[in-house]
Structure formats: structure tokens, C-alpha cells
Amino acid sequence: MNTPSVPQVDAQGSLRHLLTVDGLPADLIREILDRTATFLPDPGAPPRKVPLLRGATVVNLFFEPSTRTRTTFELAAKRLSADVLTLQMEHSSKTKGEHDLDTLFTMQAMGANIFVIRHPDNGAAAYFADNAAPDVAVLNAGDGSHAHPTQALLDMFTIRRHKPDFTGLRVAIVGDIRHSRVAHSDIAALRTLGVTDIRVVAPAPLLPDNAATLGVHPCATLADGLDDADVVIALRIQHERMQQALDISPADYRRDFGLTADNLVSLKPDALILHPGPINRGVEIDPDIAYGPQSVVLEQVRNGIAVRMAVMAMIAGARSGA
Amino acid sequence: MNTPSVPQVDAQGSLRHLLTVDGLPADLIREILDRTATFLPDPGAPPRKVPLLRGATVVNLFFEPSTRTRTTFELAAKRLSADVLTLQMEHSSKTKGEHDLDTLFTMQAMGANIFVIRHPDNGAAAYFADNAAPDVAVLNAGDGSHAHPTQALLDMFTIRRHKPDFTGLRVAIVGDIRHSRVAHSDIAALRTLGVTDIRVVAPAPLLPDNAATLGVHPCATLADGLDDADVVIALRIQHERMQQALDISPADYRRDFGLTADNLVSLKPDALILHPGPINRGVEIDPDIAYGPQSVVLEQVRNGIAVRMAVMAMIAGARSGA
Amino acid sequence: MNTPSVPQVDAQGSLRHLLTVDGLPADLIREILDRTATFLPDPGAPPRKVPLLRGATVVNLFFEPSTRTRTTFELAAKRLSADVLTLQMEHSSKTKGEHDLDTLFTMQAMGANIFVIRHPDNGAAAYFADNAAPDVAVLNAGDGSHAHPTQALLDMFTIRRHKPDFTGLRVAIVGDIRHSRVAHSDIAALRTLGVTDIRVVAPAPLLPDNAATLGVHPCATLADGLDDADVVIALRIQHERMQQALDISPADYRRDFGLTADNLVSLKPDALILHPGPINRGVEIDPDIAYGPQSVVLEQVRNGIAVRMAVMAMIAGARSGA
Numbered sequence: 001m002n003t004p005s006v007p008q009v010d011a012q013g014s015l016r017h018l019l020t021v022d023g024l025p026a027d028l029i030r031e032i033l034d035r036t037a038t039f040l041p042d043p044g045a046p047p048r049k050v051p052l053l054r055g056a057t058v059v060n061l062f063f064e065p066s067t068r069t070r071t072t073f074e075l076a077a078k079r080l081s082a083d084v085l086t087l088q089m090e091h092s093s094k095t096k097g098e099h100d101l102d103t104l105f106t107m108q109a110m111g112a113n114i115f116v117i118r119h120p121d122n123g124a125a126a127y128f129a130d131n132a133a134p135d136v137a138v139l140n141a142g143d144g145s146h147a148h149p150t151q152a153l154l155d156m157f158t159i160r161r162h163k164p165d166f167t168g169l170r171v172a173i174v175g176d177i178r179h180s181r182v183a184h185s186d187i188a189a190l191r192t193l194g195v196t197d198i199r200v201v202a203p204a205p206l207l208p209d210n211a212a213t214l215g216v217h218p219c220a221t222l223a224d225g226l227d228d229a230d231v232v233i234a235l236r237i238q239h240e241r242m243q244q245a246l247d248i249s250p251a252d253y254r255r256d257f258g259l260t261a262d263n264l265v266s267l268k269p270d271a272l273i274l275h276p277g278p279i280n281r282g283v284e285i286d287p288d289i290a291y292g293p294q295s296v297v298l299e300q301v302r303n304g305i306a307v308r309m310a311v312m313a314m315i316a317g318a319r320s321g322a
Numbered sequence: 323m324n325t326p327s328v329p330q331v332d333a334q335g336s337l338r339h340l341l342t343v344d345g346l347p348a349d350l351i352r353e354i355l356d357r358t359a360t361f362l363p364d365p366g367a368p369p370r371k372v373p374l375l376r377g378a379t380v381v382n383l384f385f386e387p388s389t390r391t392r393t394t395f396e397l398a399a400k401r402l403s404a405d406v407l408t409l410q411m412e413h414s415s416k417t418k419g420e421h422d423l424d425t426l427f428t429m430q431a432m433g434a435n436i437f438v439i440r441h442p443d444n445g446a447a448a449y450f451a452d453n454a455a456p457d458v459a460v461l462n463a464g465d466g467s468h469a470h471p472t473q474a475l476l477d478m479f480t481i482r483r484h485k486p487d488f489t490g491l492r493v494a495i496v497g498d499i500r501h502s503r504v505a506h507s508d509i510a511a512l513r514t515l516g517v518t519d520i521r522v523v524a525p526a527p528l529l530p531d532n533a534a535t536l537g538v539h540p541c542a543t544l545a546d547g548l549d550d551a552d553v554v555i556a557l558r559i560q561h562e563r564m565q566q567a568l569d570i571s572p573a574d575y576r577r578d579f580g581l582t583a584d585n586l587v588s589l590k591p592d593a594l595i596l597h598p599g600p601i602n603r604g605v606e607i608d609p610d611i612a613y614g615p616q617s618v619v620l621e622q623v624r625n626g627i628a629v630r631m632a633v634m635a636m637i638a639g640a641r642s643g644a
Numbered sequence: 645m646n647t648p649s650v651p652q653v654d655a656q657g658s659l660r661h662l663l664t665v666d667g668l669p670a671d672l673i674r675e676i677l678d679r680t681a682t683f684l685p686d687p688g689a690p691p692r693k694v695p696l697l698r699g700a701t702v703v704n705l706f707f708e709p710s711t712r713t714r715t716t717f718e719l720a721a722k723r724l725s726a727d728v729l730t731l732q733m734e735h736s737s738k739t740k741g742e743h744d745l746d747t748l749f750t751m752q753a754m755g756a757n758i759f760v761i762r763h764p765d766n767g768a769a770a771y772f773a774d775n776a777a778p779d780v781a782v783l784n785a786g787d788g789s790h791a792h793p794t795q796a797l798l799d800m801f802t803i804r805r806h807k808p809d810f811t812g813l814r815v816a817i818v819g820d821i822r823h824s825r826v827a828h829s830d831i832a833a834l835r836t837l838g839v840t841d842i843r844v845v846a847p848a849p850l851l852p853d854n855a856a857t858l859g860v861h862p863c864a865t866l867a868d869g870l871d872d873a874d875v876v877i878a879l880r881i882q883h884e885r886m887q888q889a890l891d892i893s894p895a896d897y898r899r900d901f902g903l904t905a906d907n908l909v910s911l912k913p914d915a916l917i918l919h920p921g922p923i924n925r926g927v928e929i930d931p932d933i934a935y936g937p938q939s940v941v942l943e944q945v946r947n948g949i950a951v952r953m954a955v956m957a958m959i960a961g962a963r964s965g966a
Binding site for chain 3: 363366368369370371389390393394396397400401599600601603609613620621622623624626627
Binding site for chain 1: 685688690691692693711712715716718719722723921922923925931935942943944945946948949
């Protein structure tokens with residue numbers, strides 16, 4: 001695929017696409033988080049339904065299956081009163097790129113305004129944005145191991161609600177850092193917002209090669225990584241990865257890297273635990289931790305709708321000059 | 323799965339969940355049927371669209387495929403102006419229960435208000451209700467061979483439109499009574515509404531063990547069962563069941579237990595014929611019977627939308643204190 | 645399947661169903677095209693959302709997969725504010741016809757007003773219309789090799805925007821004419837609107853047997869067909885067809901019958917190029933042609949939404965007496 005050339009922020013500093021957290025100015029991230037707060041339902045109240053995208057057409061193009069991410073984008077668009085189409089796309093390596101463009105051009109001609117792209121290839125969302133019509137926006141819902149910006153934004157929003165000052169935070173990310181678009185986008189967002197102490201905890205084959213460039217501290221053991229941490233982000237581990245890259249059992253992974261009551265005994269009482277979901281119960285996290293008092297896993301889900309509503313509303317506003 | 327402990331009726335006698343017909347008070351059933359009538363379209367008019375669930379999110383969680391039941395719940399929710407999500411869930415016996423709860427918790431965090439559950443396990447809907455947040459309602463759209471309460475309610479509504487007085491009714495249920503959630507829920511509803519003469523007609527292996535407890539009279543032949551009947555409910559027979567439990571051909575089943583012109587020659591002219599659909603043409607029912615003058619099969623379908631609208635509207639009203 | 649007997653135009657000359665272009669009066673086609681223009685979005689503006697079908701239920705019954713056609717009908721219905729259900733149907737040759745009717749009757753009982761039918765069998769849409777309730781309309785979204793009337797109408801609309809006078813037009817249709825419902829419907833529409841010079845260009849096995857009856861001129865070479873043409877309609881070629889009926893490679897097909905820069909060197913500069921999509925890049929059309937200055941392929945897609953909105957609005961208006 002070509003190198004993307006379309007900027008995701010326009011000359012006025014407004015959001016045009018959301019492709020990656022890398023390069024997003026801190027002020028714009030904070031503006032998205034502020035806007036997100038306006039879309040949160042009041043406690044005990046039903047979700048808000050607003051007419052901001054009435055008449056707009058949001059197309060979910062999912063080249064990878066993902067019930068959860070698809071559902072949150074669908075609900076966010078519906079609560080903004082948009083018409084929503086979800087296309088589960090087959091992706092063949094033979095026709096990739098060109099065939100994807102035919103789909104883009106066709107859906108644009110149907111009047112689609114916002115494309116939500118989930119794709120196994122790094123850079124796919126930028127490739128769509130690079131080829132999209134000027135009045136069309138692209139949101140990256142996860143491309144390969146590259147980026148998952150709405151997940152990172154909802155993670156930042158969730159952390160900020162509990163720990164408003166990012167500058168002194170100590171954050172540990174536990175799991176398959178190397179292959180995780182969530183980790184890459186979380187690290188970029190945390191650094192942009194001023195976090196200087198980011199630890200990555202994983203078996204050696206799952207640690208990133210470029211930890212220094214990323215600005216993170218690799219830790220070989222959970223005890224090292226969690227020491228004095230304010231925030232712990234657990235990542236989903238794939239069963240194939242354990243078998244192939246690691247050759248360890250789920251039970252062994254849990255013993256060494258799982259968020260379990262035993263492993264978290266010395267965690268600070270006010271530390272937050274995050275997980276992007278869906279969880280592998282009893283592997284990277286135990287259910288009593290995932291639904292325990294320090295976990296904000298379900299807040300992440302709730303906030304995920306609001307952050308996607310905020311991003312779509314901001315992009316639609318920038319497009320219409322509002 | 324745990325024994326359910328959440329009651330489906332609250333202290334004020336209002337409907338909080340709809341899990342089973344067993345234990346539903348007769349007055350509440352009648353209230354549902356009365357409310358159903360208000361959602362029926364006028365003859366020749368298009369379906370009604372009302373804003374009662376505007377802003378609410380209805381999630382269909384289908385762990386078994388069912389185009390018809392899914393479609394009726396979807397249409398009922400849309401005609402109440404709710405946002406509707408349908409998730410076709412994979413169900414693995416290995417992860418059942420726990421994994422289902424993760425889905426419940428996640429969708430609740432997204433702001434879902436009403437869950438419609440279709441599941442192969444008896445008690446699944448009650449399990450969801452037992453674990454749901456206080457402001458969330460669960461509707462059982464069929465769980466194993468246990469219950470299918472909205473089907474029973476629409477059957478009662480359909481019968482009542484033609485035979486308002488249930489006390490003297492003679493009702494025959496024909497088919498795989500033993501494994502049928504429809505039969506179990508219909509029997510419970512009929513008895514609660516005062517029907518004392520309920521016959522069940524099936525080959526011996528498909529008759530229930532506990533006919534006396536159920537309060538029904540087993541009949542070995544269709545002639546016995548239909549004698550002087552006011553209502554005949556045919557059940558869908560599964561092809562695997564005929565082959566395995568019965569070792570008879572579809573043609574033989576039809577000859578002995580099918581609703582055919584020959585078999586119904588002595589049926590009372592004002593007797594009603596019901597079938598929950600979809601029909602197996604020429605097995606448990608012939609098409610000229612299914613679409614004949616005594617059949618109310620298509621009325622059942624129409625009423626099925628209205629009864630689901632009524633149940634969702636009543637639950638939403640009870641939740642909001644309206 | 646039975647011979648259809650329900651007329652698609654009522655005694656007042658209004659559209660009741662849309663089953664085929666054959667027999668549609670020229671005035672009615674022009675009325676549809678005029679109405680289509682009212683549903684086109686203004687340049688640069690978002691698609692229009694109008695309440696003409698508010699409360700109506702549109703059911704897409706797709707017995708063949710087709711993301712594009714399904715999507716355009718879904719969007720057209722949503723922009724008319726209808727409730728939309730899409731059912732991907734399995735089609736077994738054993739149960740066809742009868743089983744399809746059960747689906748029709750059931751969906752009618754649910755209050756469905758408009759059925760959009762895509763089906764592998766010639767005549768399927770007419771069969772549904774023939775058996776539908778009087779207040780229900782059927783739109784043919786492609787049946788076998790028989791007809792695809794909305795595609796032909798959007799093609800006519802697209803051509804008319806650029807070439808308002810049809811009487812002197814020279815039109816070449818290139819590709820698998822014999823098996824193409826698009827070709828059959830396009831030919832009928834072109835002839836009804838007064839086109840007398842229609843050429844069909846294809847390898848001999850893909851030319852129609854009844855060219856004279858159809859009123860078209862077969863051409864064995866692209867050069868003959870495109871000579872002095874005003875409009876070129878390329879058809880999608882199926883890979884199986886090339887292998888089985890033709891025994892030629894995609895590269896050879898492209899060399900002889902593909903719309904490539906080389907093959908179009910003598911095409912008139914104001915000639916239009918159409919393709920119903922999705923395109924096979926580098927087989928029947930090259931991407932630089934499909935997205936080049938003479939192509940109206942993406943206009944076809946845009947117009948396809950508007951023509952389907954127009955047809956649904958006209959049918960709904962005729963039904964309600966408006």
C-alpha cells in the first residue's frame with residue numbers, strides 16, 4: 001500500500017480523519033476527551049440520542065470480525081441518528097488494495113460520509129483516507145498491529161476520570177506488546193499527554209524491539225512492572241501466540257503474567273486496572289479482578305460509545321464548517 | 323447454571339423480566355393480552371410506529387439461529403422506536419455461562435436496556451436475568467426445551483380473539499410435546515387462564531413423562547385427541563427426531579399425526595388450528611390446512627409482533643415508574 | 645413456477661410492482677426517471693432523508709448474495725424512513741417455491757409492505773407478486789438471467805442526464821449478453837425509449853440466440869461494436885463462464901473484449917461508458933477506464949439509490965391513493 005499523505009488534522013487544527021494517535025496534538029486529544037464527557041449518559045439514565053448526524057450515512061467496513069468494536073461504532077452512530085450500514089468484507093490477499101478501493105468508491109457514490117475501517121493490514125485506514133473523496137472521513141477501528149486510536153482515546157478518557165493529572169503517572173502495560181495495536185496507540189497517547197513512566201511487561205518474545213524509541217521500559221516480571229504502578233493495562237493474549245511464539249500453556253502464562261489476586265497482592269489500592277476486552281477469563285486476567293473494585297473494564301466499554309460519538313460529531317462538525 | 327432467584331414480577335405486580343409462563347398470575351397475563359390489543363394495526367392500515375422506547379437499546383442475543391423469532395423481536399423493537407442490535411452468538415459448551423456473562427456485562431455497559439435471549443440451554447434466560455443489572459430486563463425468546471413465553475402469550479391472544487371464554491375450552495396439542503418449549507409454555511398459560519381439558523397427542527416416545535403433573539391427558543391417536551376439540555395446536559416436528567427417537571418416515575408421521583384434510587374430517591367447524599411456525603409442509607401439517615379457513619397461523623404471526631411490543635412497553639413502563 | 649398473472653401496472657397506469665422492464669410503457673419509465681431526479685442529493689450536499697415511507701416495512705429477501713444491490717435497496721429504504729429487514733435466505737432446489745411462499749405469507753403477516761426479491765430463478769419475483777396480498781408490492785432485484793429492472797432504470801437515468809435524446813443513440817453492450825439479466829432489461833428499456841441502434845458484442849457462445857427478436861445487432865469484434873457508439877455498457881464476466889463456456893483466459897478475454905485504453909482508442913470523445921458493477925479489474929474493464937473521464941460508473945451507483953427511492957415512493961403513493 002502507498003504511504004499515506006492525507007493529514008488527519010486540517011489547517012484549522014480540526015479532526016478530518018482519525019487514523020492513528022501518533023502526531024495528534026495534546027490539545028486535540030484533550031478536546032476529544034472533553035467532548036466525550038458531553039456524550040456520557042447521566043448516572044441511571046438511558047443513553048442519549050442526539051440528531052447531530054441525522055441524514056448522514058456511516059459505513060462499517062470490517063475486513064476482520066469484531067463483534068465488540070463493530071457494535072460500539074454501530075451504537076455510537078445510531079445514537080447520533082445516522083443511518084448505519086455494516087459490511088462484513090471478505091479480504092483476499094490477491095485482490096487487496098485495488099478491490100478495497102472499488103468498495104470505497106462505490107460506497108462514496110452511495111452517499112456514505114464516514115467510513116469505519118477494521119483491517120488486518122497495517123496502514124489500511126490511511127490508505128482508505130488517502131483515496132477518499134474530500135468530504136469523506138475515515139476512522140481507524142484497528143489496522144493490523146499498527147493502531148487502534150479510538151481504543152487509546154477511551155483508555156485515556158477512563159484513566160483521566162480517576163487520575164486527572166497524567167504527568168506523574170506510572171503505567172504498566174502487560175501482555176503481547178509487540179503485536180498489539182492497542183499497546184502502540186496507548187503508548188503514543190500516554191506520552192503525548194505527559195506520562196513519562198511507562199513499563200511494558202511480557203515474555204521476551206512479546207516485548208517490542210524498539211522499546212527505547214517508544215519511550216517505554218521493558219520489564220521481564222510482573223512484580224517489576226507493577227511496582228508502585230498507578231494504572232495497569234492488560235492486553236488480550238491470543239491462544240495461537242502462546243502456542244507458537246511462546247510454547248507455554250495458558251496456565252503458565254496466567255501464573256507469570258496474569259492479573260490474578262496472587263500476582264496483584266502488592267498493587268497500590270488506588271491503582272486502576274484496564275483491559276480492552278474481550279477478556280480471556282483465567283488467562284491474562286481473572287474474572288474476580290476484571291469485575292473487581294480496582295477494575296474499570298466496564299467503564300471502558302461505556303466510555304467507548306461516548307468517545308466514538310465525540311469523534312464522529314467533531315469530524316461531522318469540521319466538515320460542515322460548524 | 324445457578325438456580326434463578328430474580329422474580330419476573332416485582333412487588334407492585336409489574337413485569338420486570340419475561341422468563342417463563344409458570345407462575346405468571348392470570349391477571350398479569352390478561353393485562354398483557356389487553357395491552358397487546360392496543361398494538362394491533364387497524365385492518366388494512368400499516369403497522370403502528372410509536373415512540374415508547376425511543377432512546378432505548380434492545381439487544382437480541384441469539385445463541386441459536388431463528389430467522390422468524392429474531393425478526394419479530396426486531397420489528398417489535400423498531401416499531402417502538404428503539405435502537406436494535408442483533409448478535410448471532412456462537413455457543414461453545416466449553417465456555418458457556420461465564421463467557422455469556424462477559425457478553426451481558428459488556429452490552430449492559432454499552433447502555434442496553436432490554437435483552438432478548440434465545441439459547442439452547444434450559445434456564446439460560448433466567449441465568450441472564452439473575453446476573454443482569456437492576457435496570458435491565460431480560461426476555462426469554464426460547465431456552466432449550468424449557469419455555470417460550472412470548473409464543474404462549476401470542477397463542478393465548480390469538481385464541482382469545484376467537485374464543486373469549488377459556489373455562490370450557492378443549493385444547494389438543496399435537497406433536498413433540500416432550501421436547502417442546504412451546505408446548506410447555508402453552509400448557510402453563512392455558513391452565514392459568516382456566517382451561518381444564520388439555521390433551522397431548524403424539525407417538526409414545528414424544529409424550530411427556532409427567533402428564534399428570536402437567537395436568538394434561540395423553541392421547542395415542544389423533545382421533546382421540548381431536549374429538550370435540552375447540553383448539554388444535556400443531557407443533558413443528560424435527561426430522562432428526564423422527565429418524566432417531568421414532569424411526570418413522572415423514573409420510574408415516576403425516577398419516578398418523580399430521581393435520582391433513584383426511585385426519586380433520588370430523589373436526590368441529592369452529593375449531594381453531596394453530597402452529598408456531600415455520601411449518602413443515604406435508605409433515606405435521608398440510609398447506610391447505612395451514613392456510614385454510616380454520617387456521618389462524620398467520621394471525622399468530624401478526625399477533626406475535628403486537629404481543630412483543632406490549633411486553634417491551636410494559637417492562638419499560640415499569641422500569642421508568644410510568 | 646406458475647406463469648405470473650398480476651400486472652405490474654394498475655388500471656390507473658400506476659406502478660404496483662416492479663418485475664420487469666418488458667411491457668412498461670415509455671411514459672411510465674419517463675415518470676420514474678423524472679421522479680428519480682427529485683431524490684438526487686444536491687452537489688456537495690449529504691443524501692436526502694424524507695419521511696415518505698415512515699412506518700412502512702421493507703423486507704429484502706436475498707436468495708443470492710449481493711452486497712451492492714442489497715446495500716442500495718437498504719439505503720434507499722432508510723432514506724425514505726422505512727423500517728428495513730434484510731433476510732439472507734437459503735435456497736434449496738428441493739423446497740423452492742412452496743417454502744418461499746411460507747416466507748412471503750409470514751412476512752406479510754408481520755406487516756411488511758414492500759418485498760425486494762433477489763433470486764436465482766427466472767420469474768421468481770413475479771411468482772412472489774402473483775401470490776402476494778393486494779396491499780403488498782414486490783420489487784425485482786434480479787431474478788436468474790431474466791430481469792433486473794432497477795438496474796436498467798438507473799442506466800437509463802444515467803444516460804439521459806448526458807444524452808437526453810434517445811432516438812438517435814447508438815448503444816453497444818459488451819460481454820455475456822446471453823446470461824445477463826442486466827443486458828435483457830437494458831435492451832428492453834432502450835428500445836422502449838426509442839433507441840434503434842443497439843449492438844451486442846461478445847464471443848459467439850455468449851451472444852443471444854434471439855438477437856433479431858430482441859432487436860439488437862450482434863457484433864463479433866469490439867471494433868465493430870464500438871464504431872461510432874454514443875454509449876458503451878460493459879457487463880461483468882464470470883470467471884467460471886470464461887473457463888467453461890469459452891475456455892479462454894482472463895487475459896485473452898481482456899485483449900479481445902475488455903474496455904482498455906488500446907481497445908477504446910477510436911471511441912468518440914463524448915461516448916459514455918457504463919458498468920453495473922462490481923467490476924473485474926483488468927478483465928472486462930481496466931480501472932483507468934472505469935474511473936476515467938468517459939466513465940459514468942460511479943454516477944450509476946449514486947443514481948441507483950435515487951431510482952430505488954423513486955420506485956418505492958411511487959408504489960407507496962399508488963397504494964395509499966396519494
